[in-house]
Amino acid sequence: MKNIYNTNLYKVTYFILIFLGLITLFNNVYAAGILAGTSIKNTVEVTYFINDSTDQSKTEYASSAFTVDEIINVSVVSLDTPARVVATPATDVVLSYQITNTGNGNEAYKLEMNPLVSGDEFEPNNLKLWIETNDLPGLQSTDTPYINAIASSSIATDNEGHPLLTADQSIIAYIEATIPPLLNKDDEGHVALSAVSTTPGATTKPLGGVLENVGDKGTALVNLVELGTASAVGIYQVSPVQLNLHKTVLSVVDPFGGDTVITNAKVTYQINIDVVGDNGTIEQIVIQDPTPDNMNYIAGSMFLNGTALSDQQDADVGDFNQSRHDAITLSLGDVSAPTSHVLTISYKIN
Template sequence: MADHRSTSSPAGLRVRFAGQAGKCLLAAMLLLGSAFATAASAASAAAGTPIHNTVTMSYVQGGSTLTGTASTSFVVDQLVDVTTTWQDAKPVQAAAGSAAQTLLFRVTNPGNGNDSYKLVPTALPASGSDFAVDQCQLFLDQDHNGIRSANDPEYVPGSNDPVLAAGDHMDVFVLCALPATANDGTFAQVRLAATSNTFSGTPGSAKPSAGIPGMNVVVGMSSGSSSSNGTYQASSVSYQFTSTQRVTDKSGGSVATSGSHILYTLIVTADGGSAIGRNLVVTNPMPEHTTYVPGSLTLDSASLGDSNTDSDAGDFNITATNAISVRLGNVPGSASPHTITFEVTIN
């Protein structure tokens, strides 16, 4: 395996090696041990690093002090290893029938030399009431910010396999499509596998001159291949919307005539789905032949201002012309109903 040498002085000191098989095994064990040491070692020795050792011996014979030295040296082999981890903190929610939904993975080179890796995504089969995704594509995080962007190239096996220095990593985006038949709250899994292009096999196995030019390689604990599963969750949400009106005339009755007030009550109710509707806005233009009553807008019994200079969620005639607008924000399917009221006067 590694390049071992020994020398001895004329004083008679000798250094003995085991056979070639023993030297290969010793090199593999030393390399694996150094790669996984923690407190005992600040960092793994880089592939190709020369290791020299010199021993000195002195002794007295016939009134004279004799000395001798012996040296050994070898070059550190390349450790081939890889780890793959799913980076999303929880299942990625997406609507049934949606395409190009993103999972984030990270491929890391824990070895001691440059290596490149082949990436393979696999949509795992559906189990029980869950579903399977399809149309999976891979994109490499070229700008290293963990956010999918137009600068990130699509991965093409054998063409742009990620090349990682020792200790470096590459984030990988896996984009898949959910079937239209996926039920709300069910799950699907995708596996991303990364395999060293240099060498893979049983941990500790070795291959001469297969790594960095001139270097022998030893397989690390990952066997040179690693995979991790990411999870999608099919999610949906919808809202029911009702509008009621109550007329009050000037005499306190309910006659709809000029000068009468109309109180409109709008109720937004979530359907209980697992998704979150984002940036939900309710807009109601004023009915023809009516005039908005200033300051009459409320949300869940709390008064809202008519301008957009205040910090509340409502306005009149600003977000939309001659209309009230109420910004409900992100509303999950489990949210309680929201009630909006406002008044107009019949012209």
């Protein structure tokens, strides 16, 4: 299409092509979905004729560019909703949290626990902080303790040992605590976990505050969380009765009588089921344990408190591949506190 504009001197035709969208003019430009340090370029191309000439058209270009600044934004979420039910007293009870870097750059965060949260009835004590590093759900001894810093090669850290998270990366943290005795039913103990940016100056800046030249690739850094810090509160709630479940590898026996983890080795798991508390009953307990990947269940290897259980659905409380495909099912029914059960099952590595 050709539009001709008459002037005293010229008839000029303009054909304008705009590439790469809108030029945004701000002193500091940031976007949560774009990595800090990314250069965004914009180009305008103008093609025109002079005096309605049939000569070859002329073309001019104009460009502008800016660099996306870094934002500090972090999310901390309690994974125990609405609360972690505990007995009184109790030891080594765990709250779980997820920490996510929702900013657009690499950022290290120091993790801080605080049991002195208002609005509860007791203070959990003997707090210990762990980071999930073994890729198994829940806290195990093979996860990594966090004592002012992390000593683990499986998670990136800054020079002081604090978790260094890339944009959108999440980690799981666990707080392990002791619950005092003689508490009342429904009493709550609150524990806050905070993720605090380790960038110098970030904890002095309010929401929207800017730190120049300290972001990734020398960009400005903008706080999208107040004082570079986010927190979440996990809740322990007292119940007169609680069920604790733990699973461990009891033994490994390879075909040569050793304990190497190789093809055809026999692996025996132990599952502890503990109903704890001063009184009360846990009702309709059903435990199901699917066969692990790359393993096969060994027929007749299910034992409860040392007594063999059949693999069929019959008079005893266990079965395999009956109630659920390729899984152990243990139907304990109603169990009153205090009661403990030990289940052992064996598999062969493919």
